[in-house]
Amino acid sequence: MIGFRTLFYKEVLRFWKVATQTITAPVMTAMLYLLIFGHVLEEHVQVFPGVRYTAFLIPGLIMMSVLQNAFANTSSSLIQSKITGNLVFVLLPPLSHWDLFGAYVLASVVRGLAVGAGVFVITVWFADLHFAAPAWIAVFALVGAGMLGTLGLIAGIWAEKFDQLAAFQNFIIVPATFLSGVFYSIHSLPPFWQAVSRFNPFFYMIDGFRYGFFGQSDIDPVTSLVIVSAFFVAVAALAIHMLKRGYKLRH
Amino acid sequence: MSAIQITDVEKSYKALRALGGVSLAVEEGEFFGLLGPNGAGKTTLISIIAGLNKADAGTVKIHGYDVERDYREARKRLGVVPQELVFDPFFTVRETLRMQSGYFGLKNNDAWIDEVMHHLDLTVKADANMRALSGGMKRRVLVAQALVHKPPVIVLDEPTAGVDVELRQTLWKFISRLNREGHTIVLTTHYLEEAQALCNRIAMLKSGKVVALDATKALIRRIAGAQLTVRLVQGVLPEKLLPLVSHVDDMNRKTEFTLRVNDYAEVEPILATLREAGAVIDDMHLQQADLEDVFIQIMEGEK
Numbered sequence: 001m002i003g004f005r006t007l008f009y010k011e012v013l014r015f016w017k018v019a020t021q022t023i024t025a026p027v028m029t030a031m032l033y034l035l036i037f038g039h040v041l042e043e044h045v046q047v048f049p050g051v052r053y054t055a056f057l058i059p060g061l062i063m064m065s066v067l068q069n070a071f072a073n074t075s076s077s078l079i080q081s082k083i084t085g086n087l088v089f090v091l092l093p094p095l096s097h098w099d100l101f102g103a104y105v106l107a108s109v110v111r112g113l114a115v116g117a118g119v120f121v122i123t124v125w126f127a128d129l130h131f132a133a134p135a136w137i138a139v140f141a142l143v144g145a146g147m148l149g150t151l152g153l154i155a156g157i158w159a160e161k162f163d164q165l166a167a168f169q170n171f172i173i174v175p176a177t178f179l180s181g182v183f184y185s186i187h188s189l190p191p192f193w194q195a196v197s198r199f200n201p202f203f204y205m206i207d208g209f210r211y212g213f214f215g216q217s218d219i220d221p222v223t224s225l226v227i228v229s230a231f232f233v234a235v236a237a238l239a240i241h242m243l244k245r246g247y248k249l250r251h
Numbered sequence: 252m253s254a255i256q257i258t259d260v261e262k263s264y265k266a267l268r269a270l271g272g273v274s275l276a277v278e279e280g281e282f283f284g285l286l287g288p289n290g291a292g293k294t295t296l297i298s299i300i301a302g303l304n305k306a307d308a309g310t311v312k313i314h315g316y317d318v319e320r321d322y323r324e325a326r327k328r329l330g331v332v333p334q335e336l337v338f339d340p341f342f343t344v345r346e347t348l349r350m351q352s353g354y355f356g357l358k359n360n361d362a363w364i365d366e367v368m369h370h371l372d373l374t375v376k377a378d379a380n381m382r383a384l385s386g387g388m389k390r391r392v393l394v395a396q397a398l399v400h401k402p403p404v405i406v407l408d409e410p411t412a413g414v415d416v417e418l419r420q421t422l423w424k425f426i427s428r429l430n431r432e433g434h435t436i437v438l439t440t441h442y443l444e445e446a447q448a449l450c451n452r453i454a455m456l457k458s459g460k461v462v463a464l465d466a467t468k469a470l471i472r473r474i475a476g477a478q479l480t481v482r483l484v485q486g487v488l489p490e491k492l493l494p495l496v497s498h499v500d501d502m503n504r505k506t507e508f509t510l511r512v513n514d515y516a517e518v519e520p521i522l523a524t525l526r527e528a529g530a531v532i533d534d535m536h537l538q539q540a541d542l543e544d545v546f547i548q549i550m551e552g553e554k
Contacts, residue, residue, distance in 0.1 A: 002353055002356045002357065005353070006353025007353075009350075010350050010353075013342075017341050084339075088335075089396065090354065093355050094326040094355065096323065250303055250305055251303075251305070
């Protein structure tokens with residue numbers, strides 16, 4: 001247990017020591033999205049009746065930041081440790097695959113939630129937000145961050161070079177988050193793209209998270225939670241299997 | 252029970268056969284040397300002992316615990332100083348050592364951390380960031396990291412490569428003390444005088460195989476004997492002595508021959524042979540063979 005706690009603490013300390021880059025910068029980015037998209041679309045778009053576009057946008061931006069930063073934390077920590085070679089300090093001690101999985105993913109959840117909280121604090125002044133069902137906010141933030149932290153772990157283990165990791169991030173994670181309904185409701189899409197969106201697990205995370213604020217969503221939040229949890233369990237099982245086997249870590 | 256029991260370990264990287272069936276045992280309390288040229292498989296073997304690599308076949312046990320099946324028990328008993336100078340740039344020396352203690356399940360380990368830092372002359376750098384340290388200081392931290400959990404078995408993979416004299420002395424003083432206190436030490440190095448001075452037993456590895464395994468003294472005695480070097484100012488070396496020549500050096504038209512002698516008793520007949528042939532000796536000396544001679548002889552013999 002001490003081993004797990006120490007690794008968790010080390011992973012949190014790692015991003016905390018460079019908080020300008022790991023927390024402040026993504027909060028700033030989210031705010032720019034809000035200013036620009038909010039300004040351009042405020043008068044033209046209304047997704048939910050009675051909810052202004054800026055208010056609609058804010059939960060999506062918070063969740064997008066949570067997800068992207070949870071992914072960034074595990075993946076960047078692992079690839080850096082692998083390339084500089086200091087991953088050996090974690091591989092030599094008697095840490096189990098459960099310790100490694102738990103510590104890395106939990107730290108990424110902390111980073112994701114810290115950035116999400118930062119985005120919330122900055123953007124909350126721009127619109128009237130409601131908290132129709134706060135428990136859903138917490139549940140989707142946690143499960144979503146856990147799933148992206150796990151995906152980051154898988155990507156970090158798999159990637160051997162920075163550009164492989166960048167490919168994973170830029171061609172899978174970023175499109176999937178952008179096309180998940182952060183900026184729009186999928187009901188505004190043509191039927192074909194609506195159908196495609198339903199295969200995107202990120203869509204259910206954003207939709208469920210947003211339900212917590214407005215009590216309205218494209219999909220029933222229970223359904224979304226089941227789908228997101230199933231994805232989480234699947235990627236977690238894959239990650240734990242990789243760690244247990246020592247895939248690309250112990251040759 | 253052996254501190255390290257290696258049985259029939261094989262390892263290949265694609266076409267390259269790094270280890271071809273290595274078996275050896277390191278007993279508790281030994282100071283054991285693992286020698287061999289670059290690419291002999293020393294680091295691969297250490298990586299398998301440390302659980303960083305997996306053997307294709309065979310087993311490694313630390314104090315009876317299999318490094319794969321009982322990896323937690325095995326790793327608790329093992330401290331490894333890796334060859335590469337790696338560090339985590341986010342942390343200070345003290346943070347690094349505290350975290351390494353935590354990974355091994357230890358809380359409140361500061362008293363021992365302070366002692367290790369003291370013995371490795373790291374105390375003044377305790378709160379310096381790892382990035383700010385010189386190469387030698389980083390090496391000391393690597394050694395300290397391997398010792399935070401007081402492992403009964405300590406493996407050092409070329410700890411003195413590119414390291415100044417002061418650190419070598421500091422390091423060997425401390426490691427020898429740990430050895431006297433009962434820790435088993437396994438060392439790889441290219442500095443054979445170091446191995447000769449420190450190790451009670453030595454294994455030599457070549458192309459992934461053990462080519463020699465014996466007590467250091469026995470190894471030196473068994474194989475190399477002594478070397479007689481004679482510099483001739485006049486005359487040539489008699490044909491009879493040619494089979495003994497291990498080295499010829501031409502300098503200032505005086506030729507220096509190094510001859511292998513197995514026993515001091517062989518020296519007199521050699522000198523008599525030279526005298527009879529009319530050779531005049533300008534200079535001569537007799538040198539006891541050392542580990543380097545043994546090493547070269549064994550490695551060449553294996554070609």
